[in-house]
Amino acid sequence: MSIQAKFIKFHDKIKLGREDTEYKNAREKDDSILKDVKKALKEEGYPVIEDFLQGSQSTATAVKHPVDDFDIDRSVVIAFDDAPDDPVKVKKIIIKVLEDRGFKNAKIKKPCVTADYASLSLHIDIPLYREQNGEYELAVGKKNSKDENKIWSSSDPKGLRDWINNKDDYIGSAIDKLKQYKRIVRYLKRWRDVKFSNDVAKKVFSIALTVMAKEQFKPNFDENGKASDLIAFRDTVGAMLNGFYFGYQGSDQYKVLVNLPTSPWRDIFDGSSVNTGTQFYKKLTALKSKLDKVIEEEDLIKQCRLLNAIFGDDFEIPSSSSKASTIAKATYVTAGAAGTSQGA
Amino acid sequence: MADIDSIVQYLLEKGFNCQKSPIDLFKIISVKLTISSKPVELIHFLTDEITGLPIFSLSSPTEYGQLAHVSINKFMGYEFGSICVNDRDSVSVNFSMPLLAIEESLNRHIAILTKSITDPEWNRQELLREFSSNWLGVCDIKSKQILLTSASGKLEEVDVLRSLANCDYGVNSYHLAQTKDSDLSVIARLHWNTNKADRPIAGKAIILPLIDVEPAPLKKEDLKCWYLSALLNVKNDDKKILNEQYGRWSSREYWIIFNVEVPSGKTWFCLHFQAKQKHQLPLTAKQLEHWKVKAIPLRLFNKENVLPRGGANLDLAYRRVALIGAGSVGGEIAHKLSSAGIQHLDIFDSDFYSIDNLYRHILPEEFLGLTKAHGLGWQLQRQFLWSQAKGSRRKLLDLRKRQELLSYDLIIIAIGSPTHERLFKEYLIENEVDVPVINTWLEGFGVGGHATLDIPDAKGCLLCSYLCQETLARGLNSNLNFIEANQNVTINLAGCGEQFISYGAICSAQTALMASDLAIKFLEEKLTTSSKVSWKGSDHDAKGNNIQLTHRYYQFSESLQIKSLHDKDCDACG
Numbered sequence: 001m002s003i004q005a006k007f008i009k010f011h012d013k014i015k016l017g018r019e020d021t022e023y024k025n026a027r028e029k030d031d032s033i034l035k036d037v038k039k040a041l042k043e044e045g046y047p048v049i050e051d052f053l054q055g056s057q058s059t060a061t062a063v064k065h066p067v068d069d070f071d072i073d074r075s076v077v078i079a080f081d082d083a084p085d086d087p088v089k090v091k092k093i094i095i096k097v098l099e100d101r102g103f104k105n106a107k108i109k110k111p112c113v114t115a116d117y118a119s120l121s122l123h124i125d126i127p128l129y130r131e132q133n134g135e136y137e138l139a140v141g142k143k144n145s146k147d148e149n150k151i152w153s154s155s156d157p158k159g160l161r162d163w164i165n166n167k168d169d170y171i172g173s174a175i176d177k178l179k180q181y182k183r184i185v186r187y188l189k190r191w192r193d194v195k196f197s198n199d200v201a202k203k204v205f206s207i208a209l210t211v212m213a214k215e216q217f218k219p220n221f222d223e224n225g226k227a228s229d230l231i232a233f234r235d236t237v238g239a240m241l242n243g244f245y246f247g248y249q250g251s252d253q254y255k256v257l258v259n260l261p262t263s264p265w266r267d268i269f270d271g272s273s274v275n276t277g278t279q280f281y282k283k284l285t286a287l288k289s290k291l292d293k294v295i296e297e298e299d300l301i302k303q304c305r306l307l308n309a310i311f312g313d314d315f316e317i318p319s320s321s322s323k324a325s326t327i328a329k330a331t332y333v334t335a336g337a338a339g340t341s342q343g344a
Numbered sequence: 345m346a347d348i349d350s351i352v353q354y355l356l357e358k359g360f361n362c363q364k365s366p367i368d369l370f371k372i373i374s375v376k377l378t379i380s381s382k383p384v385e386l387i388h389f390l391t392d393e394i395t396g397l398p399i400f401s402l403s404s405p406t407e408y409g410q411l412a413h414v415s416i417n418k419f420m421g422y423e424f425g426s427i428c429v430n431d432r433d434s435v436s437v438n439f440s441m442p443l444l445a446i447e448e449s450l451n452r453h454i455a456i457l458t459k460s461i462t463d464p465e466w467n468r469q470e471l472l473r474e475f476s477s478n479w480l481g482v483c484d485i486k487s488k489q490i491l492l493t494s495a496s497g498k499l500e501e502v503d504v505l506r507s508l509a510n511c512d513y514g515v516n517s518y519h520l521a522q523t524k525d526s527d528l529s530v531i532a533r534l535h536w537n538t539n540k541a542d543r544p545i546a547g548k549a550i551i552l553p554l555i556d557v558e559p560a561p562l563k564k565e566d567l568k569c570w571y572l573s574a575l576l577n578v579k580n581d582d583k584k585i586l587n588e589q590y591g592r593w594s595s596r597e598y599w600i601i602f603n604v605e606v607p608s609g610k611t612w613f614c615l616h617f618q619a620k621q622k623h624q625l626p627l628t629a630k631q632l633e634h635w636k637v638k639a640i641p642l643r644l645f646n647k648e649n650v651l652p653r654g655g656a657n658l659d660l661a662y663r664r665v666a667l668i669g670a671g672s673v674g675g676e677i678a679h680k681l682s683s684a685g686i687q688h689l690d691i692f693d694s695d696f697y698s699i700d701n702l703y704r705h706i707l708p709e710e711f712l713g714l715t716k717a718h719g720l721g722w723q724l725q726r727q728f729l730w731s732q733a734k735g736s737r738r739k740l741l742d743l744r745k746r747q748e749l750l751s752y753d754l755i756i757i758a759i760g761s762p763t764h765e766r767l768f769k770e771y772l773i774e775n776e777v778d779v780p781v782i783n784t785w786l787e788g789f790g791v792g793g794h795a796t797l798d799i800p801d802a803k804g805c806l807l808c809s810y811l812c813q814e815t816l817a818r819g820l821n822s823n824l825n826f827i828e829a830n831q832n833v834t835i836n837l838a839g840c841g842e843q844f845i846s847y848g849a850i851c852s853a854q855t856a857l858m859a860s861d862l863a864i865k866f867l868e869e870k871l872t873t874s875s876k877v878s879w880k881g882s883d884h885d886a887k888g889n890n891i892q893l894t895h896r897y898y899q900f901s902e903s904l905q906i907k908s909l910h911d912k913d914c915d916a917c918g
Binding site: 002008172179344 | 671759760761784786787813816821852894898899913
């Protein structure tokens with residue numbers, strides 16, 4: 001069995017898809033909440049013209065957190081002409097729906113409405129947009145913000161999603177390369193969740209890891225087309241370190257800056273502390289160094305031990321390198337390959 | 345080309361005793377030298393252009409006895425010895441430096457003459473080694489050549505069937521001497537009109553093995569004498585049979601077909617005896633007086649002779665191979681395996697040969713309407729005379745019969761159907777059919793082709809090549825492929841059921857050559873591990889049709905190189 005098989009097994013353990021059974025309750029709640037939100041907005045004269053998933057669920061980069069709740073990023077869109085000048089007015093309708101359904105910690109944050117479900121491990125973020133001719137504006141402002149801070153801000157939520165999902169730059173087995181990139185994003189997220197304290201981990205934003213990995217992605221497949229996530233991960237981490245995201249502040253301190261690749265092009269780490277930047281840089285450097293050691297190591301069990309220290313117990317350490325641990329037979333991924341290219 | 349004076353001057357400067365012909369009309373130079381106290385003269389006729397190694401001929405060659413690599417020719421009443429210094433076509437000559445070319449050639453001629461004259465034992469061995477070529481020098485090339493189907497070479501009597509009248513090519517244009525131990529009798533009846541009504545008997549022949557032989561005679565006039573000396577080299581047992589049995593024949597025409605071991609292997613040659621009246625087979629000088637004797641060309645026509653000369657391997661004759669798929673790839677494979685010497689080839693395919701197949705299939709139009717498998721079997725038997733190829737309409741999945749499969753040394757699947765191929769593989773695993781299998785297929789738009797060799801109990805199997813590179817579970821399309829899965833690569837000209845993948849006969853042939861090479865290497869035991877091999881073509885047509893190609897296509901740089909098939913993540917053999 002190869003180290004790649006171990007990576008695939010690990011990935012299967014940490015990945016969180018919307019159709020996964022673990023996510024079933026959250027998905028059902030999401031559907032139910034969306035229904036109530038739409039009804040409430042319609043009654044107030046702001047009918048929802050579109051809704052879509054945002055964040056990691058929309059890009060297939062979501063991971064199970066070892067401890068924390070599931071996240072839902074559900075965007076709702078109203079028509080430009082229906083929208084009031086004060087965006088917070090609409091956000092208040094949404095928060096009332098959440099409060100009525102028993103959510104705790106319901107808040108109107110600057111970019112969205114957010115809350116935790118009381119009886120489920122579920123955290124929900126609802127960004128609100130208005131749309132006209134394909135242009136989106138995000139409802140920005142807190143409950144008690146001054147009028148000048150309550151604005152409709154130009155945004156491109158779908159552009160970001162499309163940028164992450166874009167595979168046009170990859171030549172040969174482009175889908176496989178995109179999938180390898182997304183696995184690497186998940187590895188990075190799980191590494192962050194394991195290696196940082198809870199407080200800091202929350203500040204090493206998932207979208208920042210996603211953007212950095214995309215910009216610096218170094219796919220790795222051997223000449224036969226077989227993926228090596230280990231080498232791709234090491235090379236991508238190395239490129240992230242050299243990607244001019246970390247600005248040296250003197251005294252072994254760093255600030256991190258990562259711009260969104262689409263509108264509004266803002267720095268994801270705007271307002272982030274030196275402590276966050278420094279920890280991020282140093283832990284990323286240590287990660288690269290440990291991955292180098294894994295690559296140098298030839299024994300599969302020792303490799304897995306090193307990776308277990310990086311990713312936690314979901315990266316299993318096999319008891320032996322025997323065939324018994326080989327992946328099970330015939331877990332076909334699809335019912336049929338439409339139009340095989342073979343002839344004779 | 346240099347003028348004659350320059351050549352003479354040049355050779356003189358190089359120390360040769362060279363002079364030109366006293367008659368200006370003839371552009372001839374002569375080089376005189378002494379080899380082992382014997383005076384030797386070499387003659388060169390100047391040519392307008394140097395197109396090969398310049399030729400020097402030996403004057404008065406008979407004065408030196410029989411010399412290896414020297415054959416005697418007559419020109420305008422004079423005898424010249426043609427000296428064979430090389431296969432002339434294999435020498436690349438510096439035609440822009442004629443003086444150097446002439447000097448080099450002269451030195452080569454002198455070297456070989458010196459060796460022949462000064463080393464009698466070497467000379468004799470070389471004469472024997474080249475017996476066959478030298479014999480041709482005394483053959484009557486206008487006589488009908490005889491094809492002899494003997495395999496053993498033992499003493500026996502053979503009927504010589506006359507060639508067909510007005511037949512200038514093919515086996516029917518030769519006299520045919522077919523022995524009792526020949527395995528060509530079926531083919532002979534079918535194709536060569538060996539029914540005596542069609543090809544009457546031209547006369548009697550005897551195959552006569554010799555225990556030793558003298559070098560071939562230099563002149564046709566020496567044949568009788570040479571024949572009498574050859575009779576001294578007949579085994580006593582054979583001599584007895586010759587005298588008591590064949591010596592009592594009475595005929596006007598005989599052939600004696602000799603065979604004997606020489607340093608280059610077993611050689612065969614033939615003498616033809618003709619008399620005005622019927623006489624006994626001549627076995628003494630007195631009896632020989634009645635007869636006119638000619639050496640006539642003989643061509644051995646048995647598999648031991650024909651197959652190795654054509655590059656085939658006799659050891660493969662008894663290996664049993666099943667070929668499933670008689671399409672454009674399968675057809676080429678069948679042809680290549682047969683040309684390599686595979687005789688027991690069972691071909692399975694249910695398809696009928698149609699007009700649609702004409703431009704990329706090996707079969708000619710005369711097989712239209714016949715099943716491809718039967719057509720191929722028939723065609724192979726015709727072309728490869730010892731082939732026992734036969735066709736069947738059964739499909740791959742119909743062949744899931746353990747005992748039958750176990751009778752084969754190798755199974756080759758060329759059907760281009762991944763589903764059936766994987767189903768068949770499952771059957772082999774579940775029923776412990778430990779027969780090696782080659783799967784081969786090609787891809788559309790000329791991007792390439794592939795073959796895998798799956799040897800049971802070895803690391804590496806067909807399923808290694810179906811391992812999904814993303815999930816490492818078994819996939820549905822081969823990971824060897826150059827075209828990404830889930831694209832519509834078929835072309836549809838006439839509606840459902842009429843789709844086809846775009847590739848030409850060259851792609852089929854390349855794929856088949858590669859698969860056949862894998863098969864032969866395995867059967868010859870030069871390849872003992874499960875293997876894979878691919879060829880990569882241009883992506884021009886694929887790009888033109890917006891076909892996406894795999895990472896493997898872009899990285900692949902080892903066309904036709906045989907690699908290990910094993911993938912350690914394979915659940916079946918990992």
